[in-house]
Amino acid sequence: MVESPPGLEGQGFFATSLDSLVGLARANSLWPLPFATSCCGIEFMSTMASHYDIGRFGAERLSFSARQADVLMVMGTIAKKMAPVVKQVYLQMAEPRWVLSVGACACSGGIFDTYSVLQGIDRIIPVDVYVPGCPPRPEQILDGFMQIQELAKNESTRRRNTPEYKALLASYGIE
Amino acid sequence: MENQQIIDALQKQFGEEAIYGIGESHGILQVTTSVDNIVPMLHFLYADPVLKFQFLTDLAGIHFPDAVGQELGVIYHVHSLENNVRLWIKAYAPIDRPNFPTITGLYAAANWMEREAFDFYGIIFEGHPNLTRILNVDDMDYHPMRKEYPLEDATRHDKIDELFGR
Amino acid sequence: MSEIALVNNPNVGLDKTQKGGPYVNDLSTLNLGPTHPATHGIFQNILTMDGETIVDAEQTVGYIHRAFEKIAERRPFYQITTLTDRMNYCSSPINNMGWHMTVEKLLGIEVPKRAQYMRVIMMELARLADHIVCNSILAVDTGALTGFLYVYQWREHIYEIYEEMCGARLTTNMGRFGGMERDFSKVAIEKIKVLLEGLPKGLKEFEGMVMRNRIFMDRTQNVGAISAERALNYGFTGPNLRAAGVDYDVRSLNPYSSYEDFEFDVPVGTKGDTYDRFLVREEEMWQSLRIIQQALDNLPEGPYHADAPHYYLPKKQDVYHNMEALIYHFKIVMGEIDAPVGEVYHSVEGGNGELGFYLVSDGGRTPYRLKFRRPGYIYYQAFPEMIKGSSLSDAIVTMSSMNVIAGELDT
Numbered sequence: 001m002v003e004s005p006p007g008l009e010g011q012g013f014f015a016t017s018l019d020s021l022v023g024l025a026r027a028n029s030l031w032p033l034p035f036a037t038s039c040c041g042i043e044f045m046s047t048m049a050s051h052y053d054i055g056r057f058g059a060e061r062l063s064f065s066a067r068q069a070d071v072l073m074v075m076g077t078i079a080k081k082m083a084p085v086v087k088q089v090y091l092q093m094a095e096p097r098w099v100l101s102v103g104a105c106a107c108s109g110g111i112f113d114t115y116s117v118l119q120g121i122d123r124i125i126p127v128d129v130y131v132p133g134c135p136p137r138p139e140q141i142l143d144g145f146m147q148i149q150e151l152a153k154n155e156s157t158r159r160r161n162t163p164e165y166k167a168l169l170a171s172y173g174i175e
Numbered sequence: 176m177e178n179q180q181i182i183d184a185l186q187k188q189f190g191e192e193a194i195y196g197i198g199e200s201h202g203i204l205q206v207t208t209s210v211d212n213i214v215p216m217l218h219f220l221y222a223d224p225v226l227k228f229q230f231l232t233d234l235a236g237i238h239f240p241d242a243v244g245q246e247l248g249v250i251y252h253v254h255s256l257e258n259n260v261r262l263w264i265k266a267y268a269p270i271d272r273p274n275f276p277t278i279t280g281l282y283a284a285a286n287w288m289e290r291e292a293f294d295f296y297g298i299i300f301e302g303h304p305n306l307t308r309i310l311n312v313d314d315m316d317y318h319p320m321r322k323e324y325p326l327e328d329a330t331r332h333d334k335i336d337e338l339f340g341r
Numbered sequence: 342m343s344e345i346a347l348v349n350n351p352n353v354g355l356d357k358t359q360k361g362g363p364y365v366n367d368l369s370t371l372n373l374g375p376t377h378p379a380t381h382g383i384f385q386n387i388l389t390m391d392g393e394t395i396v397d398a399e400q401t402v403g404y405i406h407r408a409f410e411k412i413a414e415r416r417p418f419y420q421i422t423t424l425t426d427r428m429n430y431c432s433s434p435i436n437n438m439g440w441h442m443t444v445e446k447l448l449g450i451e452v453p454k455r456a457q458y459m460r461v462i463m464m465e466l467a468r469l470a471d472h473i474v475c476n477s478i479l480a481v482d483t484g485a486l487t488g489f490l491y492v493y494q495w496r497e498h499i500y501e502i503y504e505e506m507c508g509a510r511l512t513t514n515m516g517r518f519g520g521m522e523r524d525f526s527k528v529a530i531e532k533i534k535v536l537l538e539g540l541p542k543g544l545k546e547f548e549g550m551v552m553r554n555r556i557f558m559d560r561t562q563n564v565g566a567i568s569a570e571r572a573l574n575y576g577f578t579g580p581n582l583r584a585a586g587v588d589y590d591v592r593s594l595n596p597y598s599s600y601e602d603f604e605f606d607v608p609v610g611t612k613g614d615t616y617d618r619f620l621v622r623e624e625e626m627w628q629s630l631r632i633i634q635q636a637l638d639n640l641p642e643g644p645y646h647a648d649a650p651h652y653y654l655p656k657k658q659d660v661y662h663n664m665e666a667l668i669y670h671f672k673i674v675m676g677e678i679d680a681p682v683g684e685v686y687h688s689v690e691g692g693n694g695e696l697g698f699y700l701v702s703d704g705g706r707t708p709y710r711l712k713f714r715r716p717g718y719i720y721y722q723a724f725p726e727m728i729k730g731s732s733l734s735d736a737i738v739t740m741s742s743m744n745v746i747a748g749e750l751d752t
Contacts, residue, residue, distance in 0.1 A: 035376060037382070037383050037404070037405050037747065037748075038405055038427065038430065038747060038748040039426075039427055039430040039511055039512060039748060041382075042430055042431065042474070042511055043510070043511055045474075045493075046493070046496075046497065046500075046510075049489070049490060049493040049494075049497075050490045050491075050493060050494055051493070051494060051497045062378075064377075064378040076405065076748075077405050077407055077748075078405075079403070079404060079405050079406050079407065079751075080312060081311070081312045081403055081404050081406065082375065082383060082404045082405060085375055085376060085404070089376060109328070111423065111424075112407045112408070112412070113326075113327050113328055113331070113334075114326055114327065114328060114407060114408035114411060114412060115319055115324075115325070115326065115327070115328055115329070115408060115411075116310075116311060116312075116319075116406045116407060116408045117328065117407055117408070119328055119330070119331055134512060135510075135511050135512060137510065200683060200684045200685065200686075201446055201685055201686075203686055205684070229573065230573055230576070231576055232576070232688075232695070232697060232714060233697060233699060233712065233714040233719075235699055235710070235712040237701065237710050250699070252686065252697075252699070252714075256573075256587075256589055256594075259594055259595065261686070263684075263686075282574060282576070283571070283574045283575045283576075283722065283723070284574065284575050284576030284719050284720075284722065286722055287718065287719070287721075287722050288719070291718075295410070308403075309402060309403055310402065310403035310406040310751055310752070311403060311406060312403075319408065319411060320410060320411055326408065326411050326412060326414075326415050
């Protein structure tokens with residue numbers, strides 16, 4: 001059970017702001033799109049499996065279709081050959097969308113400062129939460145996921161229409 | 176099977192001049208030959224009823240910038256599973272004409288190995304069915320494993336040379 | 342163009358009398374990957390389909406090319422161990438130790454028996470971890486998710502043993518040149534014993550659910566088969582080659598790390614199809630358990646690393662109190678140890694085949710050339726040949742059973 005947001009409660013009714021209600025619903029049924037490329041993907045498998053069980057956070061429904069996903073979880077090295085694919089997947093996702101960058105490689109290129117590796121996915125798409133580690137433990141991935149939940153819970157329903165957000169997307173060349 | 180037996184068989188078939196650079200490293204025999212001899216030699220080793228080198232373990236390209244006229248090399252690792260003997264065959268070519276014959280006709284496994292050597296070193300395997308880049312992006316204009324090219328990503332601005340003692 | 346579109350299009354004249362049906366010449370293109378959930382990694386397959394049948398396939402790889410071989414030319418030897426972790430990340434200790442043995446061969450270090458046995462135990466644990474993933478994911482791809490959840494618990498248990506031995510779960514960086522970094526702790530031994538007792542039960546349960554399951558058998562038998570000749574020609578190694586009926590196992594043909602001391606069978610299949618690959622892996626897990634049991638029972642006493650101060654990192658407390666240890670520690674960590682000139686090829690039986698390291702040293706502090714023989718890279722070439730003529734769903738299980746790992750394939 002989640003806690004109810006602050007509001008006015010009386011006999012037979014409960015009044016609260018629409019934002020917090022929508023946030024509550026969003027935060028507890030985030031559908032992740034696991035974009036697992038390498039080692040961190042195996043740790044994600046552990047996160048998903050019985051021991052750590054990401055289903056406790058309402059995210060057991062993996063959405064391999066980008067159109068229905070809420071959170072893009074990029075796990076593993078993104079090579080320059082792969083970069084357009086990541087961007088394409090991000091573009092296919094519907095708003096509101098969050099991006100969780102899991103592992104040193106996705107965050108910054110990690111130990112692979114080479115000609116073929118993209119030095120962090122934030123060069124091509126905006127990232128909401130970074131999870132460091134090579135690879136991060138499942139607990140860390142869960143923690144990162146909970147931070148995304150926190151973001152989703154407190155986000156204003158109008159945020160995605162603000163000029164600031166549009167400017168952010170425009171800085172990545174996304175209209 | 177002794178390594179000497181392989182040398183004898185090769186020298187008998189191809190003549191003593193064709194086989195040079197004979198050595199042994201941790202039990203594995205290595206011979207060097209000319210580029211023209213590669214394909215007949217691998218076919219001979221494959222078909223010989225005693226030697227039976229019928230498994231291509233690996234194919235590695237290599238670059239020696241200082242060896243003038245023999246800059247680029249290819250090392251064929253063949254394995255005779257029945258006799259449990261491994262053999263390296265090396266051949267070198269100049270960097271301005273790095274042409275090797277393909278061995279995809281003999282080993283299907285050589286297809287991607289040769290593409291990889293082409294991708295990394297620019298070694299051209301004549302007669303290869305599809306000699307294109309395999310691991311790197313198609314529009315790359317150099318062969319990154321050659322010694323003169325840097326490892327680091329050139330698009331990074333946050334690496335200040337001073338901080339790295341360069 | 343799909344069939345439905347054709348039917349709704351009045352301009353297309355349908356000739357039902359044509360042999361093979363009306364759509365015989367109408368091929369469609371299907372792009373499988375690079376981010377398809379069933380490819381388990383980053384591969385792209387462009388399939389030419391005739392209805393549900395695959396006519397042709399074209400592969401693109403290199404989507405996570407990280408330039409390992411180039412990095413290896415710029416790093417001191419001990420730093421390359423971290424690269425090998427990230428190659429076949431399903432069984433990283435095998436990679437670590439394969440690399441260590443390669444360098445030991447070059448340096449001429451003799452590893453004590455206890456360290457060799459410890460290595461065998463860790464490598465077989467890694468093989469178990471690898472095969473658990475491969476087989477349970479194959480079951481998931483045929484629609485059986487439960488088995489995955491059951492056996493994955495034991496994989497977590499193997500991770501706990503890794504943690505006990507090196508502190509990490511996945512990218513282990515286990516061991517050193519000359520032996521192991523630390524001895525087995527009491528907890529580690531205890532955990533291995535628990536595994537030896539518990540995993541057989543879990544494995545039996547998994548096999549009971551899947552192995553004679555009619556749906557699973559129908560989905561996998563005679564699917565993605567390859568003959569022994571073609572497999573050899575394609576450079577297959579490991580379980581995939583053994584499933585085709587060739588008993589080539591590096592552990593028995595060229596024993597390393599005292600594998601000759603242990604008794605184990607090399608399972609072989611007959612048809613080389615997906616079901617055979619599954620069975621070979623299952624049997625290998627039982628054999629791995631057997632090897633671990635033998636190694637644990639006969640674990641020799643003695644040092645767990647060689648006396649090679651130039652290459653073996655000293656204990657941390659010695660670094661603070663001992664002059665020599667401090668010097669060696671500095672030299673090793675700064676990569677100021679010159680290796681002898683030489684060429685070495687060493688191969689180990691990795692999770693999915695013969696994992697080879699071809700090392701050329703020019704006497705410097707870094708390898709002059711290091712070529713990884715990645716089994717996955719070599720045998721994945723055969724994939725189009727294996728799936729031609731079969732249906733799309735067969736291609737998925739074939740790929741899953743081949744145990745191709747993107748990180749290893751693309752280096």
